[in-house]
Amino acid sequence: MSGIILLLTQSLLYFGVMAVLFRMRHAMGLGAFLCALGVMHFLETYLAAVFFIQLPFGLLSPGSTVLFSGKLAIILLFYIREDAETVRQPIYGLLIGNFLMVGLVATLRLYGPPVSLQGYNPDLALINQMGVLMVWGTTLLFIDAIALILVYERLRSLLPRSVVLRAGVSLAVILSFDQVAFFVGLHWVTGTPIDALYGGWIAKMGAALVYAVYIGIYLSLFERQKAETPPEPLGDVFHKLTYRHKYEELLGTTSRDALTGALTRERFEAMAGPMLAVAIAEGRPCSLLMVDADHFKSINDHHGHVAGDAVLRRIVETMRGQIRSKDAVFRYGGEEFIVLAPDMGEAAALAAAERIRWAVEAGLDDVGDPVPTVSIGIAVAPGEGTSIAALLRLADSRLYEAKRLGRNRVVARPADIST
Incomplete structure (x- = not known):
């Protein structure tokens, strides 16, 4: 029970801070919100790779369950209250920034072993593992974010009256895909046991429900008066998310x-x-x-x-x-x-x-x-x-x-x- 309370507390803290920054976007600008959204990817990946807690239904990582799931929920909230052309900015910013981080670390590794300092020995194996997982995780984040919005749009005709239900189903579908895909890379790089796949999936389904409720509470309390953007053909949304229409x-x-x-x-x-x-x-x-x-x-x-x-x-x-x-x-x-x-x-x-x-x-x-x-x-x-x-x-x-x-x-x- 203490582990579940810990995860709920983390999720509330994460979503609460990000929701406040998002709510203040018109007064402060989007810069603070986007910076806060982007700075934690390394921490998410690190915790997802090395930090697990044991719950009755299996192993899970707070980095994956709370932070990564929360990031997708915030991106979805961003889309719900803005549009595809606006939300693609953090999606591409995260993609470029995370790959830049990996590239900079990779160039440093060309130097050879770093100078040893007394009392501290850098874990080069962990750095190498994290580089691989960062590339894999960043790629999945990009795919997940675009797919999440497309699934949400597809559900508009099936669930026209409930934003919360659409958000919950969309998050559940994409987080299921992400859990399997990221575990494949995690197991290949670190040998993480299969128990983490099942435990992490169950935890992410709970995260989908919790974050969907958070989205609903935020919208009902703070932006009830603002109507959701009118639905667009799915192809048009995809073209906007991928800059295809700019190319055309x-x-x-x-x-x-x-x-x-x-x-x-x-x-x-x-x-x-x-x-x-x-x-x-x-x-x-x-x-x-x-x-x-x-x-x-x-x-x-x-x-x-x-x-x-x-x-x-x-x-x-x-x-x-x-x-x-x-x-x-x-x-x-x-x-x-x-x-x-x-x-x-x-x-x-x-x-x-x-x-x-x-x-x-x-x-x-x-x-x-x-x-x-x-x-x-x-x-x-x-x-x-x-x-x-x-x-x-x-x-x-x-x-x-x-x-x-x-x-x-x-x-x-x-x-x-x-x-």
């Missing part, structure tokens, strides 16, 4: 069509497949709109190529004004463009295409005769195709149908023709 934005800024500012065909070929695959895997629709400027040769012939170039730029600007921020516009050919719209079904795609068609005709009527218009063909995954090639073929055939019927039209299905 960077590629976008360096892969734009010089004339119109739309993304290039090369970017379409790079982005479209993965975007469609994520949508299909998550059971969400994805629409492809193929847009072509009508009678563009006549515009060039009547007004000149400079005016024609200006018309293309204005068409792209108009399209951007009628779609969502997460939709992408690509220049696919000379006067042909593609709008790729994840999370957009057929009805919404038809509405968006009609807005584009109307806005181009109304917004460019100052060009003169002929007034620039567009024809649009639409294809929607997964119902009408599960590959980009299939969607392109279908959208192109519908674009041709819109042209055949007189242009300035949208065709979503052969029977659905708008003017």
Whole structure:
């Protein structure tokens, strides 16, 4: 019983201090909170490797049960009250800082045996073991933190009303994975007995429950009025946690069509497949709109190529004004463009295409005769195709149908023709 009381006291002290720092983040800034979160990883790993206590259900380490589990709980609380783009900062900071620590120690070991001091002999074997465990533990922490947030988000639809239950289940799942994975490395490096695997797992399940309750108490006492951030598609959360969307934005800024500012065909070929695959895997629709400027040769012939170039730029600007921020516009050919719209079904795609068609005709009527218009063909995954090639073929055939019927039209299905 005294051991359990010790663990509960430790957990309350750890969570209490971190919760106070987190609560004061708007007054003090996040620096104090993030520093306190990061400084204890070496202690966590050291205690997890060498300091165990015996309880009736087995061996366990306070470093793993209390400190490491508490760190994951604090990261989850951080995400619940902030967002993926904010919480990724400590996740990556911990990853880089811990690897830097291991790297610095490794460079010192290149020197050879340190000078012996009277009354003190450094335990080089322990330093070597700790280096291995630090690398393994840091890698697991990074995986655990991202997986914890993704599991929590997945549980939103299953447990929509209870933050505490979502937090508890998420922590239990990830801590179970971590207990097995870290024990494999610990047993390989130090020969820790199998009793520590079972005892540690039972203790971590208790930690998941305790920390979930702590999270619930904190939220109800201190931040009840602040609503939880709206749910996002799981793929979007993962992209934010892994900086994938920043990578895509960077590629976008360096892969734009010089004339119109739309993304290039090369970017379409790079982005479209993965975007469609994520949508299909998550059971969400994805629409492809193929847009072509009508009678563009006549515009060039009547007004000149400079005016024609200006018309293309204005068409792209108009399209951007009628779609969502997460939709992408690509220049696919000379006067042909593609709008790729994840999370957009057929009805919404038809509405968006009609807005584009109307806005181009109304917004460019100052060009003169002929007034620039567009024809649009639409294809929607997964119902009408599960590959980009299939969607392109279908959208192109519908674009041709819109042209055949007189242009300035949208065709979503052969029977659905708008003017």
